[in-house]
Amino acid sequence: MKRIGLRDQRNAEAFGEENAERLLDGRVAVVGSGSLGQLVMGSLAGLGVRGMYSVDDAVVLGNELEPLVLEKEKNASKVEVIGRSVRKINEDAELKISCGRFQEWQIRSYSPQVVVDASNDPMKKLRCFDYCVDYRVPFISGSTDRYKGRMVVFRPFSRLVDPGLRSRMIRSGFFFKNELTLDAYVGKEQSGVPSGVVAGLIVDQVKRVLLNEERGDIFEEINYNLYSRKRFGRNDSIVNCFSDYSKYTAVVVGAGALGNFVGMQLALLGWGKVLIYDDDRIEAHNRNRQMMFHSGNEGEMKSRVLSERMRAINANVAVEGYEKRFVLGDGFSGADLVFSCVDTARTRYEISKQALQDEVPVVDGGTTARNGRISIFVPGETSCLNCQNNFKEMADRREKAEQKRLREGGCLYAERSVVVPNIIIGSAMVGEGLKIVYSGKQKGILEGNFFYESTRKDRPFYLGPRIKLGTEECICLD
Ligand SMILES: [Zn+2]
CATH class of the missing domain: 3.40.50.720 (NAD(P)-binding Rossmann-like Domain)
Incomplete structure (x- = not known):
């Protein structure tokens, strides 16, 4: 059997x-x-x-x-x-x-x-x-x-x-x-x-x-x-990062594996307003990692079910689920923070460009079956996400390879994602969001990339290369 x-x-x-x-x-x-x-x-x-x-x-x-x-x-x-x-x-x-x-x-x-x-x-x-x-x-x-x-x-x-x-x-x-x-x-x-x-x-x-x-x-x-500069120290070195989140608006792009946990965390924190973009329907094989989707939700829109579940956790959060894919031009104006929870380099690039235009900070997350990464963009404080991660180049390369695979009769590559890196990265993304919206002194935003690598002997988190500070060299809007 x-x-x-x-x-x-x-x-x-x-x-x-x-x-x-x-x-x-x-x-x-x-x-x-x-x-x-x-x-x-x-x-x-x-x-x-x-x-x-x-x-x-x-x-x-x-x-x-x-x-x-x-x-x-x-x-x-x-x-x-x-x-x-x-x-x-x-x-x-x-x-x-x-x-x-x-x-x-x-x-x-x-x-x-x-x-x-x-x-x-x-x-x-x-x-x-x-x-x-x-x-x-x-x-x-x-x-x-x-x-x-x-x-x-x-x-x-x-x-x-x-x-x-x-x-x-x-x-x-x-x-x-x-x-x-x-x-x-x-x-x-x-x-x-x-x-x-x-x-x-x-x-x-x-x-x-x-x-x-x-x-x-x-x-x-x-x-x-969250009070440690590198996020995995035992001792506190940063004083505070908490405020009243009911006054903030967040945009969550993607209601899949990362979006599930980002949405859950925002509801738990009592975030004021959350807008969710996703044009996808729930499939049975999503449910191994997308905990907000329950037995019987298969076939329903992800953005709608995630919104519903967030309201069940906290009725005070105003959630709007859009049943559409985010595209450049949809705009982030009015948002205090964007969570990028998407699975293609192309959409990451579009989010990066939109955020640069609208001057809105972004927390971007990505996962595989064992690993995960977080990058942040804060206008005026860090370089843009594309400068940090070369999303445009990655998107061009990947789309070329995919077209080749389709021409040769293959199928599109689907990432075999599981729950562990997604709950870690999705939750930590919201942690980084708290740092970014906190307006007090010593907020201590992340100075590099946040990683989780399950197979490393010294495991969980380490900081990658320091984020290029300043935006002088960025030509991503030209
Ligand atoms: Zn740039």
């Missing part, structure tokens, strides 16, 4: 059929029902992981702005509401949900392949830690607050550590326990942007475990921090 359906086709193309089946059979425990836990579960469902166990005693308050709390029924069990959203993302998900206080035996009876604690609660993290040490199961601990987040991976089976030393280290557990409980996040509210980035990191890590690709040291830490 063929087990990979249309929905998971892109996962199979990106990782191979056998690996996609391993993902289907995955069993993951997720502790914590805040924004981070919700985005971990939603992304796992997108990746095709069916077996999930979730436990929490929280109830819906009715006024929360959280990604998978789409039914705001007061006092309903939160894990059940989240579970219903997860089943809309992946109708084949096999969820085991416990509404109640987390106990170690519950995890034990589920026997997961990996445990994720996405709460900001050190007591829960300690119980997960104890279970993972006893059963030699990898433990991924994550926490977030308003502007930063951290993922810590603990591999009790790591072969890189001398066995005698390892058992002594684990038995004493002192160092690891302190590092894994993430005490700095106790009592903090988990907000969307850092939760999206950290959820992506966590799910990439879970994927490695399920595909037996998990290598590395016994203990590993990765940070995302």
